[in-house]
Amino acid sequence: MTNPFRYGKVVSGEYFTDREGELTEIESDVLNGQDLVVISPRRYGKTSLVLQAAEHLRKRDVLVAYIDLFRSPAKDKLAERLAAAIHEGLIPTHERMLQRAADFFSSLPVRPKIVLKPDGSYSFEFDASPVTRDIDRTIEGLLEILAKVASDRKRRVALILDEFQEVMSIDPALPGVMRSIFQNQNDVSHVFLGSKRHLMESLFSHKSEALYRMAKPVRLREIAEEDFSAFIGERFRASGRRIVPEAIGRILAITERHPHDTQELCYFAWAIADAEGVAVTPEVVEQALSQVLDAEDARCKELWDKLSPHRRLVLIALAIGNGEGVFSQAYRLKNGLGPASTVQKSLKYLIQEDIVEASPKGKYRLSDTFLRKWVAQLASS
Ligand SMILES: Nc1ncnc2c1ncn2[C@@H]1O[C@H](COP(=O)(O)OP(=O)(O)O)[C@@H](O)[C@H]1O
Ligand SMILES: [Mg+2]
Structure with missing residues (x-):
């Protein structure tokens, strides 16, 4: 299969x-x-x-x-x-x-x-x-x-x-x-x-x-939750492998319905189900996620190596927090980001490089699911 x-x-x-x-x-x-x-x-x-x-x-x-x-x-x-x-x-x-x-x-x-x-x-x-x-x-x-x-x-x-x-x-x-x-x-x-x-x-x-x-x-936005979960369920059914509904929910929560990243995580989850003859459960999803992060490690490292220390700090703040109010004093103090003008500069670069996305409401996030996870993991280790 x-x-x-x-x-x-x-x-x-x-x-x-x-x-x-x-x-x-x-x-x-x-x-x-x-x-x-x-x-x-x-x-x-x-x-x-x-x-x-x-x-x-x-x-x-x-x-x-x-x-x-x-x-x-x-x-x-x-x-x-x-x-x-x-x-x-x-x-x-x-x-x-x-x-x-x-x-x-x-x-x-x-x-x-x-x-x-x-x-x-x-x-x-x-x-x-x-x-x-x-x-x-x-x-x-x-x-x-x-x-x-x-x-x-x-x-x-x-x-x-x-x-x-x-x-x-x-x-x-x-x-x-x-x-x-x-x-x-x-x-x-x-x-x-x-x-x-x-x-x-x-x-x-x-x-x-x-x-x-x-x-x-x-x-173009992410793919709608119900469409994506129906798609994932159907792909598993059609290929004779099983996934429980909670696992689909978990996948979409991790990827936030990002089209490419969702397919990538599903690919790994399916491979585990296939190799081990098990149904995909939320635990299997976590296992798949860690495999994806391993697979993406080199790419993330390479990107990370090219960033200045301040840009890294901004990414860490965005990866572990929610990306709102990033210019407020509280936010900058908590994340050790220094003056608002410096934050502005780093963000501008990160947006230009397509690493960070800005919403019209002034919310910032890492567009790439796995880079976000990778950075969060790095910050917590
Ligand atoms: N409508 C879709 N349904 C399912 N997966 C999709 C869909 N659109 C994109 N993808 C996933 O996203 C990946 C990237 O798609 P692509 O069309 O190359 O994006 P872009 O042109 O925006 O970079 C695809 O390989 C696929 O895994
Ligand atoms: Mg394209």
Whole structure:
């Protein structure tokens, strides 16, 4: 029997649960040509959610192109990935022949070299050396193709830009370029995904305000308690292993319904049940948690080693307390944090690094369940 839980990669099908509300919202927005920006901490399920929506949208005749900006560190790479995404998502399969593809991109200032891969798919290569302006024009040309396809084929088009915050390291001028092209593409929905919340917020609110007004924010939360517990119960049932209801409650209390961390803890709990032929009880959950912490130890240590002593103190305070009123004198005294301005500085860094999340109400917490546990354990030992 294979483990019915999965973490780390994009999940779909039986590994994906709920998000009904978000799916409906995203799908109907895309059908309306509305631009969206989906923001959440890392590993909350943005990519899984949007790809799931894309799968549904394709069935409703929407042409979807997907690109991950993490994998496009420079402009020529971005152009290559864009060309591939457009080719894959926007050109009908029967037209995906070499010649057609070449025709398709023939209007571009720099034409891609089309390489047929052994598996029958194509990749696109732009010479890294062309004059910068040419590669800029090529990226613009590629982005313009979206609207052309929508009107030629009379279809709705969606472009998904994952890890969009990376755009700033590719070229800070890109958001402006995109804005000027995208705002005239009425039949194209642009979906921006990003995990570095502060970067995304500033990208969409200050640096290029038009992007912000253009895109409707969708904030992804944890998965609802009842959906997640039904999912966990069902996955155990389907795989012929047992878990008692209190253990499900315990898992969700530990992870606070964090999608990735819940699947990870379930994965370990299931493995114990499988190996030892026992039902998962709250005690087994504790055993699984300690295994997860062992598995995560190296990653947590590495992160910890990079932090200054004050930042560590702040993390300890957040991991053992509730993260409210952190600037109050009582809180700072109790946790040995020194002046409020220093706390402010450390928090700013920790938020930038996506280690700490701030709620609008001024509550701070470690977004990563296991780092939180790891730090708390360290503080108590
Ligand atoms: N809807 C979901 N149902 C169950 N697990 C999910 C769901 N969404 C995400 N996960 C879990 O979270 C992990 C990270 O998902 P991913 O889509 O890569 O997040 P993000 O793009 O926000 O970083 C997945 O590997 C999976 O374990
Ligand atoms: Mg992702």
